[in-house]
Amino acid sequence: MSGDEPEFIQPPNTLKNKVKYGPDGVDLDMLEKAEQIIANLQGNYLEWVQDDLAKLQGFYEKAMATPEGERAKVFKDLFGVAHDVKGQGGSFGYHLMTAIGNQLCRFLEGTQKTGAAELDVVKVHLDAMRLVIGQRMEGDGGKMGENLLRGLQAVVSKVAPK
């Protein structure tokens, strides 16, 4: 191999030999059924998202009990859970959870501070997530969901660095 001369390598295409195209393959009906199976897991999601909410609450309390200058690690943990919430809600019809999780992630990765105001932002997002799950606000949550997101954005814009 020479440093500045990229070379093509044609790998063995094993997929071609293993994947057949035919009537037993994945078609629109099979995809619709798969989506329905995921939709039927919504009850499971509502159970396991409680673990995420409990973790967020736990890290929030830990952050409160940690001196301000030493909270960076806890904020990183908060980001990790918010990221999970963001990544899962929409798969089970809770797109508002994805939107709130996303907003919390963006805030946590953008802020340099870990003070009381930043913890307040975390708390209102956690409360909003609890509300969405408690009220079973599926999809974008309609008018209530819209107001909730707008309220959260207003809180973030007050605290986030300009």
Place this chain on the structure above:
Amino acid sequence: MAGYSLERLNFLVVDDNKHMRALVKTILHALGSKSVVEAADGADAFKELRHFPADIIICDWNMSPLDGLDFVRLVRTGKDSPNPFAAIIMLTGHTEMHRVVEARDAGVHEFLAKPISAKALYSRIRAIIERPRPFIRTATYFGPDRRRRQIEYKGRERRKAAKQEQVVDQSSVGLSQAEVEALLSG
């Protein structure tokens, strides 16, 4: 209606979140897959690869001790990698442009933004089946060809010819709609 049968493909699902693993596995089984193995992080996944001949690896980004990106690099360039040519779909909530580029440069085939759906996951699997890409080796990269768009290039062609004389059809090699959405959704 007809389609691709996934029945004979081996899938390795790597995610530290057991619920996400369950979700991906459920989708794959619903699409007819029979062989799905799970791993909780990159190190576990690498161990699995030693005895499980995965055709397609679906891996998360955020994992420890070995995260998704390190795992992809290990599969591609590790001296003891059991399958450096394995197709890899990076599954992540990180959809910022620089993240997508980072995953691409580590050697992933496809990038799928969370939250996922059956249709979105299948579209990536189908892309891998329908558009096999040659691998490129340079001093700093080993992985599937990163050129996915047809751009008229007038400079010196630095790439060597393919080792085997095979024509690569690039007529349909463009960024998919979902990838564009993934890039834009931040």
